[in-house]
Amino acid sequence: MRPQTERKIKQVFTHLMQTKGLNDLTVSDIARGANINRGTFYLHFVDKFALLAYFEDQTIDRLTAILTAPCGEAENASPIDFISRDTVYQALVYVQGDREFVQALTSDTGDPKFVARFKGILAGLLDAQAAKSPEFTFNKVGFPADYASEILLSTVVSIILLWLHKGATEDPAMIADMIDRCKTLAPVELFR
Structure with missing residues (x-):
């Protein structure tokens, strides 16, 4: 074509x-x-679903390439650093460039599986980073690993979705900074 x-x-x-x-x-x-x-x-x-899969796969493949590209970080980085601020920024710039399509995918009338696929990429990165740091465990504050992982991943995804639903007009650098800060920020600190 x-x-x-x-x-x-x-x-x-x-x-x-x-x-x-x-x-x-x-x-x-x-x-x-x-x-x-x-x-x-x-x-x-074959049909509209094949078309959806074609374009969605392109987006997922590109985001995966951005998020998994080596960025020269220390091998012994904490699992909390599973995704660097610069990598988040690059992914946000890409999403902003294809904003209308990604907004359509993540809308109520889009494909609910897209967000789960994106979250799966992040979960894979988190798991890989955690495997590099055997001394790091999620349940240091009393949360089982699956709940702690979900809290971290949901925070990242929720910020990106809110940004998208607001039109993705805010500077990707500002959103990347927010995501980076939220990786170590306790929710109670937002109210001080």
């Missing part, structure tokens, strides 16, 4: 997810909006 056709299909698909929702949009809607015939669509995709 030609790049400009792919871009147009993604643009139309994104708009339709935002306005009609994933469940209510049709292949005919996509073809009509992208000014292609249905045969062209079916030449590349």
